[in-house]
Amino acid sequence: MSQTTLAASQGQSLWESAKVHFSTDPKLPGKFFEPRQNDPMGDYTPNPDKSLPLSPARQALVDNIISLYEMGASVERIMRYTPDAVYNDELGYADDRYKIAGQWFGLPYIINEAKSRGHQVVTNDRDLIQFLHHMEWHPKLVPKTITLRSLVSLSLDPATVDADFIRVKYHKDQASAKDYDNEGVGVMLKKWQANATAKMLGTVDPELKAFAPDKGAGEEK
Template identity: 45%
Template structure:
């Protein structure tokens, strides 16, 4: 299957569910988010390939096919970025090599696998570009991948909401911090990606923005122990 066929297929197969409606909310009481790969839940081949592609994206190996793992109306949400469609999210992955010298996956542990949700503990080491005096930064995070119900059992399941939490709190989607996160998703394509970047394959996914779901606090989500 060629890359254009993959993208066309994902657009046709997606349920159309807005990413905002698929957000998983959680405040974790787990102090140790260091992954133990030996305890990782074994996934079926279609889902393991999805995780392999996501880990490759974290490790600065973006391709059009890997970005096509996301539904057009997806949301990517971490401590630095809120990108609310596939084009903006794709810009983040393709811009990483412009911002970091290296990104290395130290290991992951699948801790939850259900019909429309995969969660894993992830450890990633980042080296900033052009800042040789600083030590690499290693981050342990809880990653939650909400899956499109129309494709969750297919050979090519799609992600509708990608949440990356580096501490116990959830995101409120309010305040100056959120304004900066959302603004970053708009600025990156303009500053770091040229006209020849593969990211422009997804330009037609630059969909009209949907209302952001605000939660009032990052501590009022359900408490979960991982």
């Protein structure tokens, strides 16, 4: 049997590796799908020419995520997350899809323009996609351009990993060499920000209201 036939018979795409990082139980809350990584150099400058190829379904997922960064939030794009998903970056920790929606729908309130200047896929495994991302932000209250280069990790939902519409269990945006600490004052402030943003926008943003049923979905039952 050829490698191509073998991969197909096992349900494995020819585009990604078979390496598995997380549980295959889709009922586990998103917090159990956190990727942990320290980079001694902390250099997340992308080289798009060296980007790993993705299947059409995975490329569509990455395209949707990048559109979110560029203030292209929509109900359909937020649906890329499972109800119990986690979004974790330097400023926020949102542990359900309602709070995640608040992070993305809230961008136009504080940002004039956001532009992705390039990305490089560096990991394309069975349940994990990672790419280096170069972003430029133009805040409303600060007359300057903020440039960020980060490692974006997308832990994939086991229930949809082979579907045309793949969903995300954990989305981490890491801009520093050292991974985030999930204990202490820092993470408390990040959680407070995510909670407060969703609460504030929930009264004025009709699209955010679509995700109100997801409140608390990330809590262990």
